[in-house]
Amino acid sequence: MSGIGVGFGGIVALDGVGLEVARHQVLGVIGPNGAGKTTLFNVACGFVQPDTGTLTWQGRELDRLRPHQLAGLGIGRTLQGLGLFDQMSVLDNVMVGADRHARASFLSSLLALPRSAKDEAALEDRARTVLSELGIEAYAGHLPSSLPYPVRKRVALARARVSEPELLLLDEPASGLSNDEMAELGELIRGLTDRMSVMLVEHHMDLVMSVCDRIVVLDFGKVIARGRPEEIRDDPAVLAAYLGDEVPHTHQDVAIGEER
Numbered sequence: 001m002s003g004i005g006v007g008f009g010g011i012v013a014l015d016g017v018g019l020e021v022a023r024h025q026v027l028g029v030i031g032p033n034g035a036g037k038t039t040l041f042n043v044a045c046g047f048v049q050p051d052t053g054t055l056t057w058q059g060r061e062l063d064r065l066r067p068h069q070l071a072g073l074g075i076g077r078t079l080q081g082l083g084l085f086d087q088m089s090v091l092d093n094v095m096v097g098a099d100r101h102a103r104a105s106f107l108s109s110l111l112a113l114p115r116s117a118k119d120e121a122a123l124e125d126r127a128r129t130v131l132s133e134l135g136i137e138a139y140a141g142h143l144p145s146s147l148p149y150p151v152r153k154r155v156a157l158a159r160a161r162v163s164e165p166e167l168l169l170l171d172e173p174a175s176g177l178s179n180d181e182m183a184e185l186g187e188l189i190r191g192l193t194d195r196m197s198v199m200l201v202e203h204h205m206d207l208v209m210s211v212c213d214r215i216v217v218l219d220f221g222k223v224i225a226r227g228r229p230e231e232i233r234d235d236p237a238v239l240a241a242y243l244g245d246e247v248p249h250t251h252q253d254v255a256i257g258e259e260r
């Protein structure tokens with residue numbers, strides 16, 4: 001991303017933001033509430049069109065990226081909500097994610113032909129492998145709604161992963177997880193880097209610090225710091241942004257909660 005700017009009416013959500021996810025590395029994007037993280041994620045997914053700046057993927061400038069183009073580009077994503085289909089088994093939910101590799105199945109679905117048995121079997125094999133890598137193969141036949149939240153999170157991750165993207169975009173994957181679960185998630189994310197690059201948008205500092213190779217810190221829509229975790233941890237601008245965030249936000253959150 002280079003020079004990305006996004007405004008909503010009078011609000012500047014992003015202002016000249018540039019970042020790069022290096023191959024086989026985890027880039028973390030952090031920042032206090034309202035810093036612009038979600039907007040940045042949405043730009044990367046093609047949900048929000050930036051007013052200024054460019055997106056470049058593998059040396060090619062992407063003009064007006066749209067969400068449906070991501071899979072074809074080799075970019076996977078998970079969203080804050082899990083987006084699982086409750087009427088489908090865990091296995092089927094994960095197989096749905098594999099369409100990028102199932103070219104034949106795409107063509108057949110276009111022509112309303114059934115997937116070939118061979119395609120189907122290969123897809124199922126891959127889905128089961130990913131489920132087992134994430135330690136949830138025992139749930140393959142279950143409906144997501146019957147499973148605890150951390151397991152459902154893993155199903156969502158499995159679905160993003162089964163298409164073997166070259167870049168995986170993760171939006172606040174740690175939300176709603178306990179500390180132990182977060183540590184496990186950290187290991188899972190670290191384990192992805194032998195095969196893919198990851199952009200992790202997250203406001204849990206601990207997770208970001210332990211998992212990321214490099215970190216970009218946003219505040220009020222601008223990059224205020226970038227570097228390795230140990231550089232970010234002691235950066236005065238980052239400390240000030242987070243410290244300034246702590247006290248007022250307790251009140252603000254209550255106020256917003258009451259309004260809703």
Ligand SMILES: Nc1ncnc2c1ncn2[C@@H]1O[C@H](COP(=O)(O)OP(=O)(O)OP(=O)(O)O)[C@@H](O)[C@H]1O
Binds near residue numbers: 011032035037
């Ligand atoms: N659709 C929208 N319409 C108007 N303003 C928006 C919209 N989306 C975001 N904003 C504003 O843009 C700014 C950045 O918001 P964004 O949600 O990207 O921040 P964030 O870092 O993800 O915050 P949080 O951690 O609280 O989710 C905020 O001031 C927010 O109020």
